[in-house]
């Protein structure tokens with residue numbers, strides 16, 4: 001097989017080594033005579049994988065002991081609702097949940113919260129078409145939390161420094177850049193991330209949540225929607241997404257073997273720099289719409305000044321084994337997603353192709 005460089009935003013590329021390990025283990029799990037995805041989720045074999053996966057999250061991100069790590073279903077999208085259900089919906093009258101609207105994903109998170117309680121928009125990037133992030137945000141009086149999106153997968157911007165919220169819990173959707181940089185976990189109340197960008201296949205969502213927030217989750221909620229139910233049962237209240245967790249565990253082992261999140265960050269900077277400098281050096285053939293200060297290392301959004309060349313660019317790139325470069329339908333142009341599993345050679349190949357395309361089509 002000639003493996004393609006897959007620049008898709010999600011689901012997205014996985015380490016080849018992990019795919020091959022899955023292939024080796026999927027039919028006969030370690031000589032057990034059956035697949036792990038056929039085994040009971042209460043059995044010793046699955047339990048070992050489940051706990052190892054949680055432990056990898058803890059050690060790779062250096063998660064303090066007063067935080068729980070949950071593995072849930074429903075994607076990051078379920079967290080758009082679960083966060084306000086647990087923290088806002090039953091909060092006393094007069095308190096709001098604050099949201100930074102930094103792009104498409106933050107907007108969706110806010111829309112769900114607004115159905116469940118009072119919200120306050122602490123910043124809205126609409127006037128810059130969501131190409132930058134705020135230096136200052138204006139919190140409401142006594143908010144129940146502040147929600148931010150660490151990396152806007154569609155717009156291609158990311159938070160570089162985390163806002164200081166004091167005693168107000170900082171809640172962060174990290175779906176598209178978790179495990180790509182070290183994190184000061186103690187600054188956050190809740191971090192959540194769907195797996196299918198940087199952690200593995202779709203189907204599992206990681207939630208890192210501080211103990212006091214878990215303890216406050218309202219018992220009026222249906223069981224699945226209460227954080228405390230999952231925390232008390234080590235994310236085995238119901239059948240977990242066994243295959244996704246099995247695969248995520250292999251991805252996290254791989255991250256560890258590569259040198260952990262500090263190494264992932266170093267590689268992410270290197271890969272993103274290759275593409276941004278190809279844009280920069282093109283004398284305006286390519287442009288980047290985002291504020292350089294907040295440009296994403298995971299999703300490089302760029303445009304060809306002559307947009308009529310987009311289709312040709314994508315067709316030619318495909319012929320060269322590079323796929324998934326079409327920009328999101330809402331912003332157009334092009335986007336190269338450079339998640340952890342994208343090798344540096346993939347970014348080099350794309351940068352080379354961008355230069356040769358510009359030379360030929362200028």
Ligand SMILES: *Cc1c(COP(=O)(O)O)cnc(C)c1O
Pocket residue numbers: 010074075076077078105149151152153173174175176194195197
């Ligand atoms: C992909 C993505 C989501 C949606 O995740 P699902 O797992 O599909 O629900 C939410 N937020 C961000 C930042 C994303 O990149």
